[in-house]
Amino acid sequence: MENLIEKAASKIKNSKLTIALTGAGISVESGIPPFRGKGSLWEKFDPMKYAEINYFLKNPNEVWEVFLKDFEKTLKKAKPNSGHKGLFELEKKGLLTTIITQNIDGLHQKAGSNDVIEFHGSFANFYCLECFERVDIQGLDLSQIPPKCKKCNGILRPDCVFFGEMIPQDALERASMLASQCEVVIVIGTSALVQPAASIPVVAKTSKAFVIEINPEPTPLSDSIADITLLGEAGSVITDLLIELETF
Numbered sequence: 033m034e035n036l037i038e039k040a041a042s043k044i045k046n047s048k049l050t051i052a053l054t055g056a057g058i059s060v061e062s063g064i065p066p067f068r069g070k071g072s073l074w075e076k077f078d079p080m081k082y083a084e085i086n087y088f089l090k091n092p093n094e095v096w097e098v099f100l101k102d103f104e105k106t107l108k109k110a111k112p113n114s115g116h117k118g119l120f121e122l123e124k125k126g127l128l129t130t131i132i133t134q135n136i137d138g139l140h141q142k143a144g145s146n147d148v149i150e151f152h153g154s155f156a157n158f159y160c161l162e163c164f165e166r167v168d169i170q171g172l173d174l175s176q177i178p179p180k181c182k183k184c185n186g187i188l189r190p191d192c193v194f195f196g197e198m199i200p201q202d203a204l205e206r207a208s209m210l211a212s213q214c215e216v217v218i219v220i221g222t223s224a225l226v227q228p229a230a231s232i233p234v235v236a237k238t239s240k241a242f243v244i245e246i247n248p249e250p251t252p253l254s255d256s257i258a259d260i261t262l263l264g265e266a267g268s269v270i271t272d273l274l275i276e277l278e279t280f
């Protein structure tokens with residue numbers, strides 16, 4: 033592991049363009065459960081009901097009551113952990129340009145990161161299904177479920193990507209461009225099972241980037257796309273990387 037950290041740090045130090053792709057795993061240490069695996073959200077809730085757009089549009093009351101209401105509470109309580117903060121440290125050192133995140137929790141921005149592509153949208157904002165009036169999470173009134181638009185009484189939805197919806201066009205375009213231009217991509221806390229996000233490291237690798245993976249468990253990337261897999265939790269591995277970078 034020590035040698036791998038050293039090699040990863042050296043690649044980051046010598047790279048002209050490094051990006052990160054993050055998934056739910058980086059926010060586990062902030063108290064947000066991942067989607068897959070033990071104790072995960074999709075173990076308790078069927079994603080084809082509670083994260084699928086047609087089901088939501090037909091059953092917004094149920095989806096808000098069963099899933100979104102508590103998910104909102106969990107996200108509101110969460111604070112950035114040493115993984116998020118460590119990525120901001122890398123940015124400050126000029127060693128990380130952009131974070132492409134599949135997460136909707138806003139924790140990278142809260143940690144200070146300035147260039148975050150929200151590939152699956154954000155749970156910080158909501159809009160009305162009828163008149164598209166927008167409201168942020170602070171202005172969200174959950175005293176009645178589903179929450180309603182103050183202007184027209186339509187039902188509100190989070191501004192994140194449900195299964196069955198497109199990735200926001202600007203996010204998709206920027207992420208694809210960076211994947212094909214970067215010299216190093218650090219892939220952190222993602223099972224790499226959901227497309228098109230999972231293709232970002234593949235595009236990077238095809239374009240000759242060096243792929244560093246950080247995850248406590250091996251993933252489908254580990255034996256194929258990743259040049260290095262640093263097995264461990266995001267917070268401690270990113271901290272180790274920063275310590276190693278101090279020695280250069």
Ligand code: OAD
Nearest residue numbers: 055056057060066067068134221222223224226249265266
């Ligand atoms: P997953 O829940 O599929 O995967 C989480 C990954 O994080 C797993 O590979 C874990 O091994 C790893 N992990 C767990 N704890 C960790 C820690 N402390 N540090 C680092 N890694 C850790 O989450 P995603 O890959 O982000 O999409 O899921 C992708 C998409 O599937 C989500 O954005 C969401 C979901 O359905 C939509 O809802 C559209």
